[in-house]
Structure formats: C-alpha cells, structure tokens
Amino acid sequence: MPTQHTTVKRHPERGAYDRATIDSILDEALLCHLGFVTDGRPFVIPTIHARDGDTLYVHGSPGSRMLRTAKEGVDICVTVTLLDGLVLARSVYNHSMNYRSAVVLGRAREVTDRDEKLRAMQRVVEHVLPGRWDDARQPNDGEIKGTTILALPLDEASAKIRSGPPTDDDADLELPVWAGVIPLKIEPSDPIPAAGVGSSPPAYAARYRRLT
Numbered sequence: 001m002p003t004q005h006t007t008v009k010r011h012p013e014r015g016a017y018d019r020a021t022i023d024s025i026l027d028e029a030l031l032c033h034l035g036f037v038t039d040g041r042p043f044v045i046p047t048i049h050a051r052d053g054d055t056l057y058v059h060g061s062p063g064s065r066m067l068r069t070a071k072e073g074v075d076i077c078v079t080v081t082l083l084d085g086l087v088l089a090r091s092v093y094n095h096s097m098n099y100r101s102a103v104v105l106g107r108a109r110e111v112t113d114r115d116e117k118l119r120a121m122q123r124v125v126e127h128v129l130p131g132r133w134d135d136a137r138q139p140n141d142g143e144i145k146g147t148t149i150l151a152l153p154l155d156e157a158s159a160k161i162r163s164g165p166p167t168d169d170d171a172d173l174e175l176p177v178w179a180g181v182i183p184l185k186i187e188p189s190d191p192i193p194a195a196g197v198g199s200s201p202p203a204y205a206a207r208y209r210r211l212t
Contacts, residue, residue: 002015002017002158003105003156005105005156006103006105006156006157006158007158008158008160011160011162014160014161014162015158015159015160016158016159016160016161017158017159019154019157021159021161022102022154022157022158022159023051023154025080025082025100025101025102025159026049026051026056026080026102026104027051027127028082028100028210029049029080029081029082029102030048030128030186030210031046031047031048031049031080032046032047032048032049032058032078032079032080033045033046033047033078033079033080034046034047034058034076034077034078035076035077035078035079036074036075036076036077037074037075038074047059047060048060048124048127048128049078049080049124049127050120050123050124050126050127050128051123051127051154052119052120052123054153054154054155055151055152055153055154056078056104056151056152056153056154057111057120057123057124057149057150057151057152058078058108058149058150058152059120059121059124059147059148059149060147060148060150073107073108073109074107075105075106075107076105076106076107076108076152077103077104077105078103078104078105078152079101079102079103079104080101080102081099081100081101082099082100082101083097083098083099083184084097084098084099084100084163084183084184084185085097085098085181085182085183085184086098086181086182086184087162087165087166087181088166088178088179088180088181088182089166089167089168089172089179090166090168090172090173090175090177090179091168091169091172091175091177094166094167094168094169094172095166096162096166096167097162098162098163098164098181099160099161099162100159100160100161101159101160101161102157102158102159102160103157103158103159103160104152104154104156104157105156105157106152106153106155106156107152108150108151108152109150109151110148110149110150110151111149111150111151114144116151117144117147117149118138118139118144120149120151121139121144121147121149129204129205129208130204131202131203131204132204135202135204164181165179165180165181166179166180166181185210186210188208188209190206191205191206191208
C-alpha cells in the first residue's frame with residue numbers, strides 16, 4: 001500500500017504500488033541513485049544494487065561517505081529509472097519520455113553477518129551478470145571486510161510508469177508535424193577480451209541481455 005511519502009502526486013495515474021511491478025523495475029535496472037543528507041547538505045550518489053526478496057542491497061566501499069552516513073540509520077532514498085523511449089508530440093510543450101521508475105524509502109542497516117554479506121555480494125554480481133559468480137574467483141576474507149553492504153527493506157516503495165504515444169492538444173492534431181515515439185533500450189556490443197585472454201567469452205557474456 002502507498003504511504004504518504006510514496007504516493008505519486010504528479011500524474012497519479014502513472015503510479016504503481018504492487019510489488020511485482022516494483023520488483024521488476026529494480027531487477028532490470030543496472031544502477032541506482034542513493035539520496036541522503038549529511039552535514040546539512042543533500043547528496044545523490046550512483047551505486048550498484050541488487051534485490052533479494054524483500055530486501056534491497058546496496059554495495060560500496062567502507063570509505064564511501066554515502067555508505068558511512070547511510071549505515072548510521074539516517075533516512076535514505078534509493079531510486080532507479082529505466083528509459084524506454086523519447087515521446088515526440090506535435091508541440092514542444094507536450095514532448096515527454098516513456099520510462100519506468102521506482103523509489104524506495106527507509107533506513108538502511110549495515111550487513112555485518114559474514115554469510116549474509118557474502119550472499120549479498122553474490123546477489124549484486126548475479127544482478128549485473130547472471131552466471132558470473134560461479135565462474136570467477138569469489139571474494140576472500142580481506143575483500144569481504146573491505147566491502148560495505150547496506151540492507152534496505154522494501155516496506156516503503158512505489159513505481160511510476162509512462163508508456164504509449166504522445167498526448168497532443170486537440171488543436172495541434174492537424175499540424176504537419178511528425179509525432180510518435182523513438183524506442184530506446186540497452187543493446188550490448190560484442191565482448192572485448194582483456195589482454196592475455198585467449199579463450200572465447202562464456203555464453204553469459206557473449207549473449208548478454210538485460211531483462212525485458
């Protein structure tokens with residue numbers, strides 16, 4: 001259910017509050033932005049995330065001001081946005097974009113249990129590139145200690161979605177101006193091997209695609 005803070009007020013018809021919709025957006029997005037306030041100033045920092053059931057994990061360095069601040073129990077806001085298309089109307093005023101976005105609010109906790117931390121790291125890797133965790137060397141104790149993971153419950157979250165054609169004013173419909181949608185999507189190119197790699201890329205790299 002939406003809360004006072006997650007209820008979509010601008011274009012409320014675009015709001016979505018069911019977990020299936022919210023989860024699908026979080027799972028497809030490669031990048032999130034984490035907003036917080038420290039020393040009286042707002043900051044919004046991009047980072048990597050991954051969802052595991054009802055928990056959103058955020059990954060970073062122990063030296064990160066963002067994570068040092070967030071793990072102190074301050075209110076944070078995590079957002080993700082998927083851009084699906086440019087919407088060209090007959091008038092400049094009615095131009096728009098098709099998108100799917102999600103917002104998660106709450107107070108994060110630092111993950112200190114080693115097993116949960118390792119699982120969270122696995123979820124982050126598999127979120128970005130499914131199949132990679134079992135193929136690459138996994139973190140040693142020093143690398144686990146050198147990584148900060150925050151866990152944020154998905155108790156307070158919402159989505160906002162715009163799709164479809166432009167919405168033109170009736171008075172503009174007869175104008176001789178092209179209108180429509182330019183679809184956009186992430187399209188990976190062929191993998192480029194690192195120096196010294198003689199083998200072909202694994203299937204999960206050669207056939208990499210984001211969720212759709």
